[in-house]
Amino acid sequence: MLTFKMVQPEDKEEILSFTSNTWEWGDYIPYVFDEWLDHKNGDFIKAVLDNKIVGISHIGYLSDWEAWLEGLRVHPDYRHIGVGTFLLDVSLETLKNKGIRVARNAIISTNIASQSLVKKRGFELVGEFLSFSRETTDLDTDGIRKADIRDIEFLLNIAREEAKNNSSLAKVGAYWNWEWQELSLIAIERMIKGALVLTDKDIKGFGVIRESMDDIEISSLYGDPEVIRKIIAYGLNLGYKLGISKCMLIIPEGWKHNRILEDFDFKESFEDYTYLVFEKII
Template sequence: MTEPKVRLARKSDKEAVLAFCQILPNNQKDYIPLVWDKWIRDPSGCIFVVTIDDVPVAIERVVLMSDSEAWWEGLRVSPQYRGQGLSKILELTINQYLVESGINISRCMILASNEIMADIMSKRGRKKVGNFDFYETDSINSPSTQLIKLNSNDLDYVCSLVKNSNDLTLRQEIYVSYGGKWQEITVKELKKRLSLGKIWGLKKDEKLLSIAIESYSENSNEKFWIGYVNGTKNSLPTLLYELRKLAHSLGYTLVGGFFPRSEVLSVSFDLANYIKINQRWVYEWKNS
């Protein structure tokens, strides 16, 4: 085999790359064809390509989520070149790029049912830091919702709720920023989300009971994506139900997202009539 080479993706790679990004190992349709054009234009991410005789045979993307965090996604290897160490070549190249960029923390997500990727994560010493369930349901046509759009004046209340709420039994230190990409929940992130009008709250007698942070998908405009929820045990079912109304008022037919596995959330989603679709695992490691 000709020695593999690694470079950044080009627009002209599209046809060759999509040729091996159609069907996933679990026989589901690949999402890469839906996001390729957006990815190639996005300056926050880099698509690394392994080529043989200048023909793309493997890809992986990394996105800089903050000054210290990176998100890995979209690892694909052409079937005829699997088992030849191409994913390891991509790993070493991306790791070097991140170290040189001063990025300390990396994360990625896999389907819990993906035994091949779970084995790769284990062999690479990557630590599982979260079990997340994917929930989805229809939006509801309603003339009103109890939810209000929070603003910068609510920052202290939002921070207090994120920091001190113990009802979820699982302290959630990362959230889905966008496109199925997790990053740390920081005061800086909360300020940004509030300024964008992307945090919704449920209040009673001016007291903030629960919140939801709005996210979005790179490959679907039909679903209202939620990247984070938190609040008191009794208020969460109402928050989740009201999100269905909000989604419809914003023009979405569906609402859903990835949420940490916990008994409190499981009960809350059942009460709000959401359906659990599958489970994802999030991994984290230090770049070195």
């Protein structure tokens, strides 16, 4: 009989034995295991069958009403027996008991099995995002500054205005660290506290930059195109100075600033899939 428990430090070796090579390039679980284990705003769950760990998943609590579901992995020897469904159901019940009203997750467009699973549990597609990349380089970075808490309302107003014309941004326009969230003061504050949020002196636009596993990631780009260009240049230059060769840009489907991608010679990272964000009202 399947049961669930919280992951413990001593589970690391067993879990990484089946979560380190999920795809051709590997998996991100080894990079986030310790963070999830110590995550004060999350639950790291394991599925157990006959004293063996057969699956894992993680819940990140983004606000008092929103949660992010991620890292659902099933041991290859125990697939097709309902482990994934069990972990999803446990996560949703956990959220319900904690009074969380909205659950979201992201699935690549080619992963039909996972899409089918979440749809069966009432999740609906609310956003589609693409990844573009290029090599970092030494560029001029004048004209921008680091945003702070005093800028939150200005940044939110800029984002909400642009989101009126993009369905993905309207639902889940606040993104960083592979988590999508509804645009709100809490979401903007969370980005400022957890990443490098850049704006200009007149606050006409903004964007988020963070150092990922092996690249510099730029996302949540809003506002004046010239400010966006300066933020992208800053990200490319930052990666170059840090010795990171790759820069990744995450944008919504239908992004109105696509000309900027061409000007900076960004190429689509994955031609065969996009990132689909699903949402369930609990």
